[in-house]
Amino acid sequence: MSHSAARRTASLALLATCLPRFSHAQDLPSLEIGILPNISARVLLAQYEPMRTFLQRGLGRGVQLSTAASWNAFHARTLGLEYDLVITASHLARVAQLERGLVPLLMYEPAIKGMIICARKRPLKSAAELDGQTLALSNPQSLVTLRGFQWLSEKSLVRGRHFKTINTPTDDSVGNVVLQGDAIAAMLSGGEYRAIPGPIKEQLQVLATFAEVPGFVVLASPRLAPALVNAIKEALLRFAGGTPEGTAFFAATGFSAIRELPPGLMASMDPYVGTTKAILANPG
Structure with missing residues (x-):
């Protein structure tokens, strides 16, 4: 061969x-x-x-x-x-x-950062201004939301007694809910905030970063x-x-x-x- x-x-x-x-x-x-x-x-x-x-x-x-x-x-x-x-x-x-x-x-x-955001044209000075208002939740089942309710309760703000909540299906809509005035603020994670489209995010501001989970x-x-x-x-x-x-x-x-x-x-x-x-x- x-x-x-x-x-x-x-x-x-x-x-x-x-x-x-x-x-x-x-x-x-x-x-x-x-x-x-x-x-x-x-x-x-x-x-x-x-x-x-x-x-x-x-x-x-x-x-x-x-x-x-x-x-x-x-x-x-x-x-x-x-x-x-x-x-x-x-x-x-x-x-x-x-x-x-x-x-x-x-x-x-x-x-993961837990945040509360509001509209720039209707800014909040503190969480106390949530009293009597509506708070939008991006993900009601999230650990951020559970920890956020705990943080608010420490400030004598209890869901159902001092403020009410509404649920939004995705991060794409939670910013719009706040901008349209259906809620005075929204609770969400840092990743969800990051995913909000730029033109909407420019009209929002962070009221508080209350925890990291x-x-x-x-x-x-x-x-x-x-x-x-x-x-x-x-x-x-x-x-x-x-x-x-x-x-x-x-x-x-x-x-x-x-x-x-x-x-x-x-x-x-x-x-x-x-x-x-x-x-x-x-x-x-």
Whole structure:
């Protein structure tokens, strides 16, 4: 056999060993990532596209992004184990862990700011001016809202007694609700405020930043094999470690890191579990 023929035979043998692996990778079931709809689905899915692309390449299988029309619908799907990977608020993550055995993997940084905003043309000087007024809520089930009600109660402002609230479906509308005068102010997260369209945001101002709550948590379905869960976790840490896709993701979302869960974080959500379940059961 000539030298060139031997090289061709070796190449074909190498290709033969690679083809089954390639075929097997293509046959692997895709992963579905469920993302809490804290902002509009259009913006959310665009922000997460770099993560989808990176994980699909790194894990060698298809990756699909999903969300839901509301926090309640999303949480119901989470408890129904409809997602392979879940990215959700820390208090919802704790409920999912306790009720359905989802496995916490990582958390986002920085912590989430809780804010109250008002219209520039109708500025408020202090939270005390909410007395007798209407406050718009961007996400009534959010940890920011729960912590915000606690902050207001410390100022002797109790929902239903000193002020009333109205719910708005997305960040795109909460600013309009305030500008139109349907509410004197709105309570929302820093990420939701960031997502308000520029022309609307220019007419708003921040009355107070009242707290910082733990960032989003990444959880794996208990149905996933441990080896795959570890591979996903390692891939996400690589993604957040300075890759072009990770850099694009952080620039678009305002997050700065994805890191290991600090000890005690999940248990620190226990005081909110009962209230969270009650609100999800009665969203009105």
